[in-house]
Structure formats: structure tokens, C-alpha cells
Amino acid sequence: MLYVVKRDGRRVEFNIEKITHAIKGAAIEQGLNLKTSQIVGAVQKVITYIEMTEKEEITVEEIQNLVEKALGDSGYEKVATAYSNYRNERTRVREIKSDLMKAIQQIGVETDRDNANVGNNFSSKLLRIASESNKWHNLAAMPKSLAKAHETGDLYYHDLDSYNLTINCLHIPTKELLERGFNTGYGTINAPRRIETAAELSCILLQSTQNDMFGGQSHPDFDNDMGIFIEPTRQEIIKELKELGVDEEKIQEVVEKKLRARVRQAMQGVVYNLNTMHSRAGSQVPFSSVNLGIPNTKEAALVCEIFLEEYEKGLGKGEQPIFPNIIFRVKDGVNREKDDPYFYLYQLACKVAARRMNPTFMNVDADYNKEYYDRGYMPATMGCRTYLMSNINGEPGCKGRGNIAPTTINLPRIALHANKDINLFFEIFKEKLDLSKESLMHRYNILKGLRVKDLPFIAGQFLMKGSEELAPDDSIEPILKQGTWGIGFIGLAETLVALTGKHHGQNQETRELGYKIISFLRETTDRFTQETKLNWSTYATPAEGLSGKFIKQDQKMFGIIPGVTDKEYYTNSYHVPVGCSISIKDKVDIEAPYHKLCNGGHISYLEVDDNPKGEDIMDIINYSFRSTNIGYVGVNFHIRYCRACGEPLHSNESKCPKCGGNDIQGISRVTGYLSLDERFGAGKYYERKDRITHTDTHVNTYKR
Numbered sequence: 001m002l003y004v005v006k007r008d009g010r011r012v013e014f015n016i017e018k019i020t021h022a023i024k025g026a027a028i029e030q031g032l033n034l035k036t037s038q039i040v041g042a043v044q045k046v047i048t049y050i051e052m053t054e055k056e057e058i059t060v061e062e063i064q065n066l067v068e069k070a071l072g073d074s075g076y077e078k079v080a081t082a083y084s085n086y087r088n089e090r091t092r093v094r095e096i097k098s099d100l101m102k103a104i105q106q107i108g109v110e111t112d113r114d115n116a117n118v119g120n121n122f123s124s125k126l127l128r129i130a131s132e133s134n135k136w137h138n139l140a141a142m143p144k145s146l147a148k149a150h151e152t153g154d155l156y157y158h159d160l161d162s163y164n165l166t167i168n169c170l171h172i173p174t175k176e177l178l179e180r181g182f183n184t185g186y187g188t189i190n191a192p193r194r195i196e197t198a199a200e201l202s203c204i205l206l207q208s209t210q211n212d213m214f215g216g217q218s219h220p221d222f223d224n225d226m227g228i229f230i231e232p233t234r235q236e237i238i239k240e241l242k243e244l245g246v247d248e249e250k251i252q253e254v255v256e257k258k259l260r261a262r263v264r265q266a267m268q269g270v271v272y273n274l275n276t277m278h279s280r281a282g283s284q285v286p287f288s289s290v291n292l293g294i295p296n297t298k299e300a301a302l303v304c305e306i307f308l309e310e311y312e313k314g315l316g317k318g319e320q321p322i323f324p325n326i327i328f329r330v331k332d333g334v335n336r337e338k339d340d341p342y343f344y345l346y347q348l349a350c351k352v353a354a355r356r357m358n359p360t361f362m363n364v365d366a367d368y369n370k371e372y373y374d375r376g377y378m379p380a381t382m383g384c385r386t387y388l389m390s391n392i393n394g395e396p397g398c399k400g401r402g403n404i405a406p407t408t409i410n411l412p413r414i415a416l417h418a419n420k421d422i423n424l425f426f427e428i429f430k431e432k433l434d435l436s437k438e439s440l441m442h443r444y445n446i447l448k449g450l451r452v453k454d455l456p457f458i459a460g461q462f463l464m465k466g467s468e469e470l471a472p473d474d475s476i477e478p479i480l481k482q483g484t485w486g487i488g489f490i491g492l493a494e495t496l497v498a499l500t501g502k503h504h505g506q507n508q509e510t511r512e513l514g515y516k517i518i519s520f521l522r523e524t525t526d527r528f529t530q531e532t533k534l535n536w537s538t539y540a541t542p543a544e545g546l547s548g549k550f551i552k553q554d555q556k557m558f559g560i561i562p563g564v565t566d567k568e569y570y571t572n573s574y575h576v577p578v579g580c581s582i583s584i585k586d587k588v589d590i591e592a593p594y595h596k597l598c599n600g601g602h603i604s605y606l607e608v609d610d611n612p613k614g615e616d617i618m619d620i621i622n623y624s625f626r627s628t629n630i631g632y633v634g635v636n637f638h639i640r641y642c643r644a645c646g647e648p649l650h651s652n653e654s655k656c657p658k659c660g661g662n663d664i665q666g667i668s669r670v671t672g673y674l675s676l677d678e679r680f681g682a683g684k685y686y687e688r689k690d691r692i693t694h695t696d697t698h699v700n701t702y703k704r
Contacts, residue, residue, distance in 0.1 A: 169215030216287030227300030317646030325383020488541030491570035537600030548683020
């Protein structure tokens with residue numbers, strides 16, 4: 001009796017009919033109608049070969065090898081090829097299934113840390129399991145050349161689990177939505193009449209939008225959009241006071257006190273809601289960003305002021321709010337200088353940033369921002385750095401628009417393949433750029449198959465530019481033409497080390513090469529825009545989980561190379577390595593030119609000692625914005641507080657000085673947004689450990 005050993009180790013009796021069916025199926029696939037006698041002859045050859053092994057047990061793989069040999073020896077080469085292809089496909093399916101099962105098993109223990117905002121509850125785990133399943137589906141469905149580029153680590157298709165389902169991120173047209181009302185699918189929400197309702201609905205907009213998308217969302221002009229609800233609230237208070245018989249002389253004094261109290265309550269609600277309300281099947285709070293700082297009215301200025309004050313207070317015990325990301329826009333003549341009308345808001349923003357790491361700061365006077373500001377279009381960004389203003393298919397600006405999808409290139413790998421040959425580097429780089437374009441065009445063709453009703457809120461409620469005249473069954477293709485298609489990059493520093501032995505923080509000549517590399521990328525995306533009439537952009541990828549993925553794959557391929565693959569992560573985008581001893585001035589000067597090149601999103605981080613002062617933050621921002629063309633800056637330090645009482649702690653304190661507790665929470669910035677230390681992925685965990693403060697934290701010498 002002959003036994004067959006299955007792949008899972010089980011022993012079963014040999015069944016000749018399975019071989020017969022396999023040969024017959026392969027012949028049919030090739031359009032060949034083999035006679036029964038021909039099939040029997042081939043099967044008999046297989047049995048003869050098995051008998052020649054003189055084995056009592058034989059594996060499935062061994063039998064399949066003998067089937068291929070028998071078909072070839074019988075002159076049925078086409079059938080043998082079809083059978084071989086079938087085997088390979090089944091092997092691929094089994095590997096996918098095996099990898100998926102392993103991933104699901106691991107998720108059952110704990111969700112991964114590719115996204116530091118994802119929790120570890122039931123909803124999070126269920127979402128991650130579905131995510132892993134759809135990743136494998138999308139890889140199996142796309143052309144093999146594209147799948148291979150992602151699987152081997154040449155390219156990375158962001159949010160592969162959403163590849164066929166939705167798009168990335170959005171600057172919400174907040175004022176327009178609130179003024180006309182909207183429907184989340186369960187009934188109409190009328191336009192609010194008071195600031196409290198408007199503030200609450202602004203959070204609902206973020207939550208509902210995120211349920212339709214895989215990336216983050218922003219209020220691109222929060223203080224001005226909320227400011228229009230101040231006067232109706234004031235009139236409501238006046239009416240109430242009159243009804244209560246308050247003297248006309250006292251009404252004005254009382255009104256302003258009550259108004260500030262109500263605005264304060266509304267802004268506290270925004271901070272609380274965005275750190276408690278969940279989206280995406282309950283797995284995470286919304287990735288939210290709020291742009292403010294250039295008020296058009298005194299009412300908008302009041303919103304800005306009180307919102308910053310409420311964010312500074314923190315949560316119930318004073319804990320650090322994780323969301324929203326706050327982007328404070330700085331503009332000469334508006335708030336940057338002491339004589340500017342809203343300088344006090346800039347001072348407040350710096351004071352809050354010195355305690356909470358938020359706001360980050362956007363330079364509206366950078367020439368690529370000022371160009372649009374002067375034309376009446378307010379620039380905005382997101383904490384995770386999505387930025388867009390130009391538009392080849394219509395009106396510029398950011399409202400109602402976002403990044404549709406990004407692909408990121410593994411720059412250090414190209415440099416390692418080039419082996420210090422810079423001309424060869426650019427040849428390979430061009431090939432990877434063309435492949436990135438192909439990947440995003442493939443994604444475009446998949447996504448245009450979606451209909452408006454597949455994105456019921458962002459498309460169905462006309463949040464996205466291009467959706468205004470679409471019906472539920474219409475393709476979302478007009479929306480895809482309004483957003484941006486980003487080609488990102490990671491590890492410029494390691495790329496330069498691989499090519500020259502030094503990175504751009506160490507050598508002027510290398511600095512020029514780094515700029516040349518990213519200029520080539522920008523020139524290419526600009527050319528793609530003209531060729532395809534889609535909005536292509538150069539994206540300084542905010543690599544979170546990716547920072548550790550690429551380098552692990554390259555370590556297996558190239559080994560440990562000093563300065564390139566000798567750590568657990570690649571350096572983010574064009575940044576100078578976090579462990580490089582460098583002054584704030586030099587880091588700003590080196591990184592600033594890349595901001596203009598990276599028109600899909602950019603940010604520079606400056607690491608300082610714990611507990612900076614507001615004046616220190618302002619000095620850093622003033623130097624950066626007055627002296628360079630930098631666009632977006634965040635100041636980083638480590639926040640620690642007692643979980644029991646909320647008391648802030650210094651970095652060297654292991655016990656709370658207030659209550660004596662030792663349950664200490666750490667907060668750091670991950671790729672634009674804040675995160676609890678324990679939620680950092682492996683790559684970012686090691687990157688955070690390597691961060692050192694700059695050599696001139698106190699930059700008073702930069703003052704004018």
C-alpha cells in the first residue's frame with residue numbers, strides 16, 4: 001500500500017483518480033482534447049516512476065514533479081506547462097493563506113504598530129484582520145510586476161488594504177458644510193445657529209469623513225469657519241438677557257462674559273471629543289488637523305485664542321491631548337511681528353507649543369504659500385504633512401481636496417544597487433519613478449470603478465471637489481482628477497551615505513547632491529502632471545511603519561552597511577538623521593530648500609530639551625521663517641506626566657512629585673502627530689531612542 005504525505009503532515013492512501021483529473025484539467029486549459037487512452041498512458045507513466053522510487057511513502061510535491069516529467073516524456077509539453085503554472089498558482093495561494101493565517105494569529109495577540117493611533121481592542125483587531133485579508137487580495141489582483149515591487153521593497157503602496165476601496169485624505173470645506181447642513185446617512189443635520197452646536201458638528205464632520213477614507217482630515221480654516229457662529233450666539237445671549245429684564249446698560253458687559261464662557265465650553269468640547277469619539281469601526285480616534293492663526297474678524301480671533309487656551313489645559317486631569325494636530329499659520333503683517341494686530345495669538349501659540357508640542361507652525365510667507373495667499377486662497381496643511389494648492393484641472397486651493405493615494409520609493413536601495421555610481425543611480429531612479437507612475441495609474445483605474453454611493457458621505461454629501469453634480473451611481477473619476485497623486489521617498493540621508501560616504505548634514509557637496517536627487521523627483525512629477533492631466537506631487541513621506549520595513553528587507557539583501565543599514569529604521573524623507581549633532585540653524589538651513597520641492601507635503605522637526613519656554617519656540621520659528629523659505633516646522637521634546645493625577649514630570653523623574661505615583665505616561669511625536677510612547681512601532685521606537693537635542697536649543701542670537 002502506497003501512502004501520500006500531505007503538506008500538513010497527514011498520511012492518506014494514494015488515489016490515482018486525482019492524477020487523472022489533474023492531467024485532464026491541464027489539457028482542457030490548453031484547448032487540447034486528449035483521448036482517454038492518452039491520459040491513461042500518461043497516468044501509467046506516473047505510476048511507473050513512483051514504483052521506481054521503491055518508496056512506501058511519497059510527498060505531494062514528489063508526485064507533482066513526476067506528473068510533470070511524465071507529461072514531458074509523453075510529448076505533451078503544453079499540458080506540462082499548464083500543469084506547472086497551475087502548481088505555481090496553488091503554491092502562491094497557499095503561501096498567501098499561510099502568511100495571512102500567521103498575521104491573523106499575531107493580531108489576535110496584539111494589533112501591529114504600523115499606525116500608532118490604532119488601539120488594541122476588539123474593533124481594532126477585527127479591522128486589522130480585514131485589512132490583512134484585503135492586502136493579499138489586492139496584491140494577487142494587480143499585475144505581477146507591480147506586486148513584486150511592493151513585496152520585495154522597491155516601492156511601497158500606502159494603505160494597500162484600501163487600494164480598491166477608498167482614497168486618502170481631505171481638507172474639509174467646513175464652513176460650507178455647516179452653512180448648508182448635511183446628512184450622515186440617518187437624517188439631515190440642519191445648519192447650526194450657535195457656537196456650541198457648530199463646534200460639536202465640526203467634530204462629527206471629522207469623524208464621518210474618516211469613516212469614508214483611509215488617511216487624515218483637516219479643518220483648513222477652523223477659526224474663521226467657527227467665527228461666523230459667534231455673532232448669532234451673541235444675539236441669542238442678548239435676547240435671553242432682555243427677556244430676563246437685565247438693564248440695557250449692563251447687557252453689553254454681561255454679554256461678553258457669557259459669550260466667552262460659551263465659546264470656551266465649545267472649544268473644550270472640540271478637544272474632548274477629538275480625543276474620545278471613535279471612527280473606523282471604533283478602532284481609533286479621528287486623525288484630525290486644525291489650521292488657524294490668520295483670523296479675518298475679531299470673532300475668529302476669539303475662537304483662535306480660546307481654542308489654544310483650552311488645548312493648553314489638556315484633558316480631565318491635565319493629560320496631554322493627542323488630537324487634533326494644530327497648525328498655527330504665521331504671516332508678517334498679521335501676527336508675526338510685535339506691531340502686527342494678532343501678535344498676541346502667535347505668542348499664545350508658542351506658549352502652548354512649549355507645553356504641549358502643538359501647535360506646529362506654517363510659514364505663509366514662504367513664496368509657494370504667499371503666491372496663493374495673495375490670490376485669495378488660504379494655504380493649509382495637515383499634521384501628517386499632506387499639502388496641496390495647485391490644480392491642473394480647475395480652481396487651486398485646498399478646500400474639498402486631498403491626496404488620493406501615495407507610492408513611496410526606497411531610495412537607499414537604489415543607491416546600494418548603484419554602488420557609488422551616481423549616473424547609474426539616476427538611471428535606476430528613473431525606472432522606479434516610471435514604475436511608481438504605473439502603480440498609481442493602476443490604482444486610478446481601480447478607483448474610478450467606485451461610485452458615489454461607495455463613498456456616501458464625502459462624495460454623496462459633496463465634500464469633495466468634483467462631486468458637486470454627481471449622482472449616486474456615477475463614477476468618482478471627476479473627484480480623482482481634483483486630488484493629488486503623490487510619489488514619496490524615504491531615507492535620503494542613507495542614500496547619500498551609500499553614494500558618497502556622508503549625508504547632507506555632514507558635507508556641502510553631499511548637500512548639493514541631495515537637492516539634485518529630490519529636484520529630479522520634482523521635475524518628474526511635474527512632467528507626469530502635464531502628460532496625464534492629473535495632479536502629481538513630490539511627497540516627503542511621513543514613514544511610520546515603513547521606516548522599519550524597508551531597512552529590514554535591505555539588510556537581508558545587502559547585509560549591514562555602516563551608515564546605511566546598520567540600524568532599525570531609515571531616516572524620514574529628506575531629514576538630517578536624528579542622531580546627528582547639529583545646530584538648529586544648520587538643520588533649518590539644510591532642510592528648508594526641500595520644502596519647496598515637496599509640493600505634496602513637507603515638515604521639519606527640531607528637537608529641544610524637555611520643558612522649553614514659549615520664547616524659545618518663538619525664537620526658533622522666527623529664525624526659520626524670517627531667514628529661510630521653509631514652509632512647515634514642528635518643535636519636538638518628550639512629554640511625561642503622571643497618569644494618576646496628570647502632574648507634568650521632568651525627564652529624570654521616575655515618581656510623581658505631587659502624588660508619589662510611578663505610573664508615568666510618555667508622549668512623543670511620531671510622523672506629524674503625537675502618540676503614546678508604547679504605541680510606537682519597532683522602527684519608530686528605535687528612531688525615538690536615537691533622537692538628540694540640537695546644540696543650540698536657546699536661539700536668542702537669531703532674534704532681530
